[in-house]
Amino acid sequence: MSTMNKQYRLAARPVGVPKDSDWEFTTEALPEIGADEVLVKIHYASLDPAMRGWMNEGRSYIPPVKIGEVMRAGTVGEVVASNSPDFKAGDFVSGMLGIQQYGKALAKDLTKVDPKLAPIETYLGGLGMPGLTAYFGLLDVGAVKEGDTVLVSGAAGAVGSLVGQIAKIKGARAVGIAGGPDKCAYVVDELGFDACLDYKSDSFLQDLKEPLKAGVDVYFDNVGGEILDIALARINRHARIVICGAISQYNNTTPMRGPQNYINLLVHHARMEGFVVFDYVTRYGEGVKELATWYGQGNLKFRTQVETGIENFPAVLLKLFKGENTGKLVLKIIED
Amino acid sequence: MSTMNKQYRLAARPVGVPKDSDWEFTTEALPEIGADEVLVKIHYASLDPAMRGWMNEGRSYIPPVKIGEVMRAGTVGEVVASNSPDFKAGDFVSGMLGIQQYGKALAKDLTKVDPKLAPIETYLGGLGMPGLTAYFGLLDVGAVKEGDTVLVSGAAGAVGSLVGQIAKIKGARAVGIAGGPDKCAYVVDELGFDACLDYKSDSFLQDLKEPLKAGVDVYFDNVGGEILDIALARINRHARIVICGAISQYNNTTPMRGPQNYINLLVHHARMEGFVVFDYVTRYGEGVKELATWYGQGNLKFRTQVETGIENFPAVLLKLFKGENTGKLVLKIIED
Numbered sequence: 001m002s003t004m005n006k007q008y009r010l011a012a013r014p015v016g017v018p019k020d021s022d023w024e025f026t027t028e029a030l031p032e033i034g035a036d037e038v039l040v041k042i043h044y045a046s047l048d049p050a051m052r053g054w055m056n057e058g059r060s061y062i063p064p065v066k067i068g069e070v071m072r073a074g075t076v077g078e079v080v081a082s083n084s085p086d087f088k089a090g091d092f093v094s095g096m097l098g099i100q101q102y103g104k105a106l107a108k109d110l111t112k113v114d115p116k117l118a119p120i121e122t123y124l125g126g127l128g129m130p131g132l133t134a135y136f137g138l139l140d141v142g143a144v145k146e147g148d149t150v151l152v153s154g155a156a157g158a159v160g161s162l163v164g165q166i167a168k169i170k171g172a173r174a175v176g177i178a179g180g181p182d183k184c185a186y187v188v189d190e191l192g193f194d195a196c197l198d199y200k201s202d203s204f205l206q207d208l209k210e211p212l213k214a215g216v217d218v219y220f221d222n223v224g225g226e227i228l229d230i231a232l233a234r235i236n237r238h239a240r241i242v243i244c245g246a247i248s249q250y251n252n253t254t255p256m257r258g259p260q261n262y263i264n265l266l267v268h269h270a271r272m273e274g275f276v277v278f279d280y281v282t283r284y285g286e287g288v289k290e291l292a293t294w295y296g297q298g299n300l301k302f303r304t305q306v307e308t309g310i311e312n313f314p315a316v317l318l319k320l321f322k323g324e325n326t327g328k329l330v331l332k333i334i335e336d
Numbered sequence: 337m338s339t340m341n342k343q344y345r346l347a348a349r350p351v352g353v354p355k356d357s358d359w360e361f362t363t364e365a366l367p368e369i370g371a372d373e374v375l376v377k378i379h380y381a382s383l384d385p386a387m388r389g390w391m392n393e394g395r396s397y398i399p400p401v402k403i404g405e406v407m408r409a410g411t412v413g414e415v416v417a418s419n420s421p422d423f424k425a426g427d428f429v430s431g432m433l434g435i436q437q438y439g440k441a442l443a444k445d446l447t448k449v450d451p452k453l454a455p456i457e458t459y460l461g462g463l464g465m466p467g468l469t470a471y472f473g474l475l476d477v478g479a480v481k482e483g484d485t486v487l488v489s490g491a492a493g494a495v496g497s498l499v500g501q502i503a504k505i506k507g508a509r510a511v512g513i514a515g516g517p518d519k520c521a522y523v524v525d526e527l528g529f530d531a532c533l534d535y536k537s538d539s540f541l542q543d544l545k546e547p548l549k550a551g552v553d554v555y556f557d558n559v560g561g562e563i564l565d566i567a568l569a570r571i572n573r574h575a576r577i578v579i580c581g582a583i584s585q586y587n588n589t590t591p592m593r594g595p596q597n598y599i600n601l602l603v604h605h606a607r608m609e610g611f612v613v614f615d616y617v618t619r620y621g622e623g624v625k626e627l628a629t630w631y632g633q634g635n636l637k638f639r640t641q642v643e644t645g646i647e648n649f650p651a652v653l654l655k656l657f658k659g660e661n662t663g664k665l666v667l668k669i670i671e672d
């Protein structure tokens with residue numbers, strides 16, 4: 001085991017797209033662990049659109065990452081030392097340990113994961129936050145019903161890919177929006193969505209007419225911007241718009257674009273509701289259990305895009321904002 | 337009784353603010369009534385922001401007024417002839433009879449009103465659509481609870497003035513937004529709101545800090561535009577934004593302004609929900625009964641601004657969009 005720990009720290013608050021000088025790549029000694037603390041060798045770090053928001057100053061659902069602090073990230077890894085009776089060396093755990101090779105945490109802030117049930121990186125994806133985000137967002141906020149038409153943007157992404165699959169499990173129609181023919185083929189052929197619309201295609205506005213001819217009952221929004229307005233233009237009576245993210249707007253240096261068609265909420269007695277997965281922390285167990293059951297039955301497919309090397313973190317993170325990922329994007333931290 | 341009927345008809349679809357040439361002032365013979373029909377001499381017509389939307393082409397919650405058609409409006413008046421056993425000459429009724437001196441309707445489309453309980457024009461205001469809009473919007477869509485802070489724009493208007501009063505009846509704090517010190521004084525001193533903010537004041541953004549220091553639990557939006565964004569910036573966890581109207585945007589010739597701060601719905605797990613009062617048609621009886629009870633107990637005050645003369649209809653309608661009304665705006669059609 002190394003005695004040193006490489007880490008990515010936030011050096012400056014980005015303006016627009018994060019650039020190299022917004023990061024500091026540091027090396028320091030392994031941390032000591034105190035009472036009830038556990039030291040974890042990190043295997044994989046989760047890269048998520050929400051990380052962009054955590055880098056900004058200001059009031060949000062969790063405090064921003066401080067300047068000089070190790071960048072916050074979800075991780076999975078192996079326990080290497082423990083002062084807690086609940087964990088022993090060799091256990092696999094998930095927790096918010098950040099972009100570094102080793103991290104420590106209080107035992108209460110770690111969750112054991114089962115490497116026999118699924119590859120451990122799955123606990124950053126389908127059986128982790130993205131899975132729970134799709135699960136509670138679609139079922140609780142979106143209140144999906146059999147026969148609904150569910151439209152989801154970012155359909156080839158970590159959350160969107162699960163939203164459509166869960167919609168199908170619940171007897172709804174699933175229509176995805178994704179960037180490019182390869183992603184759309186994946187969404188329909190591998191994930192089983194009823195249709196997928198390529199927003200980069202010149203015929204996008206034409207293409208959506210047929211799959212959405214019955215209107216939209218649930219729109220699960222991961223992207224914001226123009227696509228949110230296009231969805232609002234096609235909502236049915238009592239539609240539910242689930243605001244999960246707005247990745248098209250996160251690197252804006254101008255004000256965020258508001259949905260001009262929000263007035264359709266009035267016309268159709270519809271609602272737009274936002275959430276973050278942390279709102280459901282007391283129900284995570286319920287969610288993971290059902291997701292794991294569907295996964296075990298072969299009804300839910302997870303895809304993980306693994307990029308390697310902690311030193312590549314700044315460049316790999318940007319793939320999210322360039323639409324260069326399919327499925328859950330993770331960074332492999334441990335060296336082979 | 338006259339044998340002729342003066343009427344305002346829609347001559348053209350307005351671009352921006354309606355102008356005189358968008359109307360045709362016609363005179364024709366009184367209509368004959370057929371089976372089950374009733375002829376009404378109209379005393380008052382209701383002037384409402386929603387009328388601007390009915391003048392536009394396109395899909396909405398009710399069909400647009402056709403070119404050449406009598407302008408749609410809520411009215412109260414006196415039955416002068418009836419082919420229905422349910423109505424007799426001398427009954428007072430309300431119904432959507434339009435901007436004209438006499439209107440006919442099927443008996444099923446008229447509702448008797450009681451001139452002893454309240455002046456008949458009240459059935460266009462506090463005991464009519466605006467009252468029901470405030471009632472169902474705040475209680476059903478807004479789900480107001482004791483101790484909530486309720487913010488309402490258009491607070492001196494027909495709907496907003498009732499929203500704040502009903503909030504107070506339910507044990508919530510009521511904060512209004514209105515244009516000018518006179519309206520604000522009316523809202524606080526006569527209607528009993530806890531505070532009222534003058535959006536025309538240079539110190540508006542400063543002034544709202546103290547009354548909204550506990551944040552906003554329910555925002556009842558009648559205006560849209562910048563004020564909707566200001567409200568979204570101050571919402572509490574699980575806040576409800578009730579989209580009732582967007583009068584600041586109705587005469588736009590450019591696209592409607594979308595709420596840039598809608599992403600706060602995500603941060604605070606809040607929802608924005610729209611409605612129109614017609615959604616509650618099966619529950620109107622329940623609403624009118626409770627509104628009439630509160631009115632009878634002196635807990636609800638209605639103010640009606642009566643303008644006179646059918647020939648003045650185009651100019652009087654514009655008062656709504658210039659903010660030149662306090663309380664319910666009606667046009668007295670019958671001549672003294």
